[in-house]
Amino acid sequence: MLRKYRRQIKEVTMDANLINRIFALLFLCGLALRLPFSSDALAEQLFPDPGLTNPKLRFHSGRRVGNEIEISPVLPDILGDASAWTVVQWNKTEILDPSKMLKGDPRYSDRLFGNPKYTFTSENRESRLSIFDTGVGSSKIFELFASGGQLTETGGANLFLAAKALNGGAVLDKPVHYSVKLRISEADVHAPSSLISSGVVLAQVISGFTLILSDPESNRRTPVFVQIGHANSRNSYSQYRGCYPNHGNRDIVYNSVGAKQLRFEAGDAVSFRFSLNSIVCQMAKRNFLCRRTDGTNEDFSFPAAALDMKNWRVNSMYIGLETQNRDARTDATAEAQGAISVAVQVSDVSVSKDESFAPSSNCTSLSLDD
Numbered sequence: 001m002l003r004k005y006r007r008q009i010k011e012v013t014m015d016a017n018l019i020n021r022i023f024a025l026l027f028l029c030g031l032a033l034r035l036p037f038s039s040d041a042l043a044e045q046l047f048p049d050p051g052l053t054n055p056k057l058r059f060h061s062g063r064r065v066g067n068e069i070e071i072s073p074v075l076p077d078i079l080g081d082a083s084a085w086t087v088v089q090w091n092k093t094e095i096l097d098p099s100k101m102l103k104g105d106p107r108y109s110d111r112l113f114g115n116p117k118y119t120f121t122s123e124n125r126e127s128r129l130s131i132f133d134t135g136v137g138s139s140k141i142f143e144l145f146a147s148g149g150q151l152t153e154t155g156g157a158n159l160f161l162a163a164k165a166l167n168g169g170a171v172l173d174k175p176v177h178y179s180v181k182l183r184i185s186e187a188d189v190h191a192p193s194s195l196i197s198s199g200v201v202l203a204q205v206i207s208g209f210t211l212i213l214s215d216p217e218s219n220r221r222t223p224v225f226v227q228i229g230h231a232n233s234r235n236s237y238s239q240y241r242g243c244y245p246n247h248g249n250r251d252i253v254y255n256s257v258g259a260k261q262l263r264f265e266a267g268d269a270v271s272f273r274f275s276l277n278s279i280v281c282q283m284a285k286r287n288f289l290c291r292r293t294d295g296t297n298e299d300f301s302f303p304a305a306a307l308d309m310k311n312w313r314v315n316s317m318y319i320g321l322e323t324q325n326r327d328a329r330t331d332a333t334a335e336a337q338g339a340i341s342v343a344v345q346v347s348d349v350s351v352s353k354d355e356s357f358a359p360s361s362n363c364t365s366l367s368l369d370d
Contacts, residue, residue, distance in 0.1 A: 042354065042355045042356040043352035043353065043354055043355065044170075044352060044353045044355050045166070045350065045351070045352055046165050046166060046170045046176065046314065046351045046352065046353055047163050047164075047165055047166060047317060047349075047351050048083075048084035048085070048163055048166060049083060049084055049085060049163075050349065050350045050351075050352075051139065051347075051348055051349060051350065052085065052140055052142060052161070052346065052347060052348075052349050053138040053139065053140055054080065054081075054082075054083035054084075054085070054140075055076075055078055055083070055117065055118055055131045055140055056075060056076055056078040056079075056080055056081065056082050056083050057076065057082075057083045057085055057086060057087050057098075057129075057161070058071050058072070058075065058082055058083065058085070058086040058087070058098075059071070059072045059074070059076075059086065059087045059089075059095075059096060059097070059098040060072070060086055060087060060088045060089050060095075061095070062089050062090070062092055062095045069086070069088060071086060072098055074097075074098045074099050075098060076098045076099075076101050076118065076120075077099075077101060078101075078118065084163055084164070085161055085162065085163045086161070086162050086163065087120075087129060087159070087160070087161065087162075088158065088159075088160040088161070088162045088318060088320075089127065089158065089159055089160075090157065090158040090160075091149065091150060091152060091154070091155070091156065091157040091158060092122070092126065092127060092149075092157050092158075092159070093124060093126070093150075094122040094123050094124045094126065094127070095122060095127070096120040096121070096122055096127050096128075096129055096159075097120070097122075098120065100120065100121075101118055101119070101120055102118070102119040102120070102121070103117065103118060103119075104116070104117065105119050108128070108130045110130075110132060110141075110143070110185060110345075113132035113133070113134065113141055114132070116130035116131055116132050116143070117131050117132060117133050118130070118131045119131075125147070126146065126147050126148045126149065126157070127145065127146055127159050128143075128144075128145035128146075128343075129142065129143070129144055129145075129159075130142075130143040130145070131143075132345075134347075139347065139348075140347065141345050141346070141347050142161060142345070142346045142347070143185060143343055143344070143345045143346075144159050144160075144161070144320050144321050144343065144344055144346065145159075145186065145321075145341070145342070145343040146159045146203070146321040146322075146323040146341070146342060146343075147323060147325075147339070147340060147341035147342075148323060148324075148325050148326070148336065148339075148340065148341075149322075149323040149324040149325060149326070149340075150324060150326045150327075150328040150334075151199075151200060151202075151324035151326065151327050151328060151329060152328050152329060153329055155322060155324075156202065156204075156322045156323055156324030157322065157323055157324060158320065158321065158322050159320050159321045160208075160318040160319060160320035160321070161318065161319050161320055161346060162316060162317065162318035162319075163316065163317060164315065164316045165314055165315055165316060165317070165351075168315075169212070169313040169314060169315045170313065170314055170353060171309075171310055171312065171313050172276065172277055172280060172309045172310075172312040172313070172314065173309050173310040173359045174353050174354055174355065174357045174358075174359060175275065175277055175353070175354040175357055176275070176276040176277055176314070176351065176352070176353050176354075177273060177274065177275055177276065177350075177351070177352055177354070178207070178209075178228075178272075178273070178274045178276055178317075178350070178351045179271065179272065179273040179274075179348065179349075179350045179351075179352075180207065180271075180272050180319065180346065180347075180348060180349050180350075181269050181270070181271045181272070181346075181347045181348040182205065182230055182231075182262060182269065182270055182272065182344055182345065182346060183267065183268060183269035183270070183344065183345040184205065184231060184262050184263075184264070184265065184266055184267055184342065184343070184344055184345075185266055185343045185344070185345050186266055186341060186342060186343035187203070187233070187264045187265050187266055187341070187342050187343075188339065188340070188341045188342075189201065189203065189233045189264070189338070189339070189340050189341075190338055190339040190340075191325070191337060191338025191339065191340070192337075192338070195337055195338055196233060196234060196338070197234060199234070199324075200324070200325075200327045200337055200338075201233070201324065201325045201337055201338035201339075201340050202232065202233055202234070202322075202323070202324050202340065203232065203233040203264070203321065203322070203323045203324075203340045203341070203342040204229060204231070204232045204233075204321065204322045204323075205229075205230040205231040205232070205262065205320075205321060205342065205344045206227050206228060206229055206230060206255075206319075206320070206321075206322060207227070207228045207230065207317070207318070207319045208225060208226065208227040208228070208317065208318045208319075209225075209226045209227075209276065209314050209316070209317045210223065210224070210225055210226075210314070210315045210316045210317070211223070211224045211225075211226060211280070211312055211313060211314050211315065212224070212312070212313050212315060213302070213305070213306055213311055213312055214305075214311050214313070215303050215305040215306075215311065216305060216311065217303070217305065218303070220249075221249075222249065222250060222252060223246075223249070223250075223251055223252070224251075224252040224253075224254065224283075225251065225252065225253045225254070226254050226256065226276075226279055226280065226283065227253070227254070227255045227256065228255075228256050228258055228274060228279070229255055229256070229257060229258065229261065230258070230261055230262055230272065230344075231261055231262035231263070231264055231342075231344075232264060233264045233340060233342070234264075235263060235264050237257045237261060238257065239254075239255060239256065239257050240253070240254070240255035241253070241254055241255075241283075241286055241287075241288045241289070242254075242288070243288040243289060243290030243291065243300050244290070244291055245290075245291060245292060245293045250290060250300065252288060252300075254279075254283040254286070256279045256282070256283070258272065258274065260272070264342070269345065269347075271348070276314065276351075277309060277363070280309070280312055281307070281309075281363040283302075284302045284306035284307055284363065285302075285307075286301075286302075287299060287300070287301050288300040288301070307363040308363070309362070309363055310359070314351075317351065319346050319349065320344070320346075321342060321344060323340055323341070323342065324340070325337060325338050325339060325340045
């Protein structure tokens with residue numbers, strides 16, 4: 001991070017090789033220098049605290065109140081204002097408690113970053129959040145760990161970092177890009193190959209966005225969940241399209257397959273960058289099989305309005321884990337059918353809208369792949 005000093009320096013001469021070594025070191029460490037005249041100056045950040053620098057997260061209670069998640073009134077004992085980001089916990093038998101925080105616990109140290117500054121663990125050890133200082137400015141590494149979990153009709157157990165978009169959401173009428181750095185620091189699976197391939201025993205690293213499609217002709221508002229798979233314990237990827245009834249409306253779920261994924265093993269950090277417009281455009285052209293309330297299915301395709309990017313608004317996002325090793329879809333008391341665990345380190349999160357483009361409704365012109 002570049003800092004401004006008040007003292008004046010008349011002349012500084014540096015050996016060119018030294019400069020090259022400094023930039024090489026920054027590159028190897030995965031750091032980016034933001035120059036004052038870069039195109040980033042024309043990018044509008046759509047979510048709070050880009051880069052994830054504030055460790056004082058809010059915590060989800062694991063419950064829902066109406067259409068909103070219930071947030072614990074308790075905040076971690078960390079100086080400063082509360083973050084706009086929340087630790088979201090779904091389908092967990094025990095949750096992370098913000099009042100039970102460990103400081104500098106060596107049991108959860110990392111080979112790159114040493115002891116975590118803060119750690120939260122569930123009583124059954126199926127969930128953990130550790131926050132590391134990088135030693136570079138205010139940058140933080142947020143490590144999410146999950147193991148076990150029940151598989152229900154709505155999916156497995158989730159541990160996410162989540163936030164709402166600024167200003168009530170953003171329209172996709174200009175290019176919107178999502179970037180994040182991810183590193184798998186732990187990965188382990190033990191189960192019969194049939195249960196791994198079927199997904200009964202499974203771990204996934206995913207990012208997701210909630211969007212709303214507003215159709216001006218029908219006045220219908222359709223909620224859509226767009227997910228990007230970064231890694232899974234099968235090390236195989238396929239596009240998923242789901243459609244489910246929800247109080248007279250439909251919930252659409254679309255899992256996109258990115259150009260690259262992480263192997264399900266401890267490794268190095270990888271930087272990802274996605275065009276959200278491109279993913280939405282691809283989804284809008286696909287057909288879906290929707291489940292009716294009576295259990296039968298019907299075909300669904302998006303209206304023509306879905307190809308008009310000004311009809312799409314992104315409302316929130318989440319990054320994290322889904323794990324499962326107990327199939328509770330038919331037996332709520334099912335025993336574990338294998339062992340699964342994974343930890344992912346999250347940093348450098350950014351969702352930006354390129355204001356250098358003129359507003360456009362053309363899906364094709366805005367679906368810029370990276």
